[in-house]
Amino acid sequence: MALLEVKNITKRFGKTEVLKGIDFSLEKGQVLSIIGSSGSGKTTLLRCLNFLETPDTGVISVDGSAIFDAAEHKKKSAAEIRESRLRFGLVFQSFNLFPQYSVMENLTLAPKLRAKEEAKQSKLPHAELKQKFAEIEEHAAELLAAVGLSEKKDAYPCQLSGGQQQRVSIARALAMKPDILCFDEPTSALDPELTGEVLKVIKELRDEGRTMIVVTHEMDFARQVSDHIIFMANGIIEEEGAPEKVFGAPESPLLQSFLKGIG
């Protein structure tokens, strides 16, 4: 069974229907890239998966259980939604690190707040909470090492280059242990010479077997790293398939002209 199953997601803003029925699924450990021209709805789709937008219709299932169902969404409490959204992580185009916190604190803030809440609910003794905090810090240190920024753990975001900031934000997303990590054009806010270090980190995450969805304009990267490619146009999946097929033998005229325009 697929790890992620997305069925008939639609979303409209006022009169414009931005997503017109999106269906796809994703196996554990696979990488899905979403490509498509500007305004085709890629960001909106990722935001729906991360509960930043509420789809008008559709179902999102992870591990076989529906974490979002438009028909029942209104009945869900804020706490339930919060629980569901943690199945996903999101790396933003503009990093969105918290400027007043050090790199380490950016990684540990949310997990610690969560541990504190859980400790309160289950009346955990203080010593055990401290133990949990230590584990969170240890995990954060491992993640920083994985993105190659161990020596920057005490730096503040304004002291880092764009590429470093984006690597921190990847580590921060991973600190919440999401099942599926989403990226929205992770390199498009970066100078060209800095994109490489971020793409390298994503490749390494793939090699570790992370399940990821990457919205990107870097076609070479998508081709190398992905198991599956979705090409979106005007709010629908216009064409999808293995990278060799999508890039090597595109069928849809829209995809053909899109690839020409890029190349």
Next chain:
Amino acid sequence: MAITWSSFLKVTLRLLEGFENTCLIFALTLVLALPLGLVISFGSMSKFKPLAYLTKVFVWIIRGVPLMLQVFVVFYVPRLLWDLPAFSRFNAVIVAFVINYACYFSEIYRGGIEGIPRGQYEAGEVLGMTKSQIFFKVILMQVVKRIIPPMSNEIITLVKDTALARVIMVVEILKVAEEYTAHALIWPMFYTAVFYLAFVGILTLLFGFIEKKLDYYKV
């Protein structure tokens, strides 16, 4: 008339007494207007439109009318219109000042809060933080950093606005000096500037210190 040491000392002590009241008006206004301003700013940012409009009209009126007039209104209107057991002179000054400054502060807060990029809230949300965790752990310190320069301006203006208390005969340093003027002794009036300058100087140093403390991050 020559200034003798003994008259200088006497005037200084009298002015200090008045200055005590100046400081009291300043401190009470600040302590009450800072939180009230936050409440008003939430009102003006409310998603419930009638409340937002009402608040904005209120802020417009308060900011559009001279503070001196507001002091008169608070002091005289309740007893003239409704024959109410009105505010004491001192309390009337505090009420008028608090409302006035809360409105100015609310606009500063609003600017500070609305200037925080959406992405900061969204980053907190996707990390599973609650709305209140996001506000208190992520947004607040960024707002504080943004509003310190405009706040320090307002607060320094407040130091000098305390002199308006004398329009309804509340004693403060300038009122004391005026009594000397009435007796043809003019220099105490100019001497009050030293007190104001010292006070503002201390505040300036304090705000400079806070700004420096928050220099380690950029918003």
